[in-house]
Amino acid sequence: MKTIEVDDDLYRYIASQTQHIGESASDILRRLLLSDSAPQPTQAAPTTPSRSSGIVVSKDAGRSASVDRVKAMRTLLISDEFAAQERAIGRFMLILTTLYRVDQQGFADGMALKGRTRLYFADNPQTLLESGKTTKPKQIPDTPFWVITNTNTGRKRQMVEQLMEKMQFPSDLTEKVVNAI
Numbered sequence: 001m002k003t004i005e006v007d008d009d010l011y012r013y014i015a016s017q018t019q020h021i022g023e024s025a026s027d028i029l030r031r032l033l034l035s036d037s038a039p040q041p042t043q044a045a046p047t048t049p050s051r052s053s054g055i056v057v058s059k060d061a062g063r064s065a066s067v068d069r070v071k072a073m074r075t076l077l078i079s080d081e082f083a084a085q086e087r088a089i090g091r092f093m094l095i096l097t098t099l100y101r102v103d104q105q106g107f108a109d110g111m112a113l114k115g116r117t118r119l120y121f122a123d124n125p126q127t128l129l130e131s132g133k134t135t136k137p138k139q140i141p142d143t144p145f146w147v148i149t150n151t152n153t154g155r156k157r158q159m160v161e162q163l164m165e166k167m168q169f170p171s172d173l174t175e176k177v178v179n180a181i
Helices: 008-016 025-033 065-077 088-102 104-110 125-130 153-166 171-180
Strands: 004-006 055-057 137-139 146-148
Touching (some): 008 025, 065 088, 065 171, 088 104, 088 153, 104 153, 125 137, 125 146, 153 171
Antiparallel strands (some): 137 146
């Protein structure tokens, strides 16, 4: 597999054309560029192994942090790791891990979310256990934070939506992420 560099706006366009979870950048480009009547590319014999695969976004010095956050979330949605998650809880935890990775301070600030009777996030499991009878706290991978997991998928979607709103993500991206859970 070859690596190509693309401008930020082109990368956002390609990522926005995702039709299903797990669709690779190659699949998206193939669908967009090749019509049914065009000949499909043939597999060439591998030459030298590539160090990375997929799309590499140009490393312009003028990129803003908010664009990087958006790219990271879009990349997650089309990743093989995300597509391999068979259950909503796995997708939920990957999304939370990525939100933390792209904006630790924004994530920490947005953690104040809570329902009618219980907290959703905390920095320790005991706080979550004290806020409800059956919260089933789990640590969010690669973060110092914990989240309740004994909620239905709709509540998990609501939690991510509220968190992304507090972190000031664009509403169209928030909707895509929430619907991917």
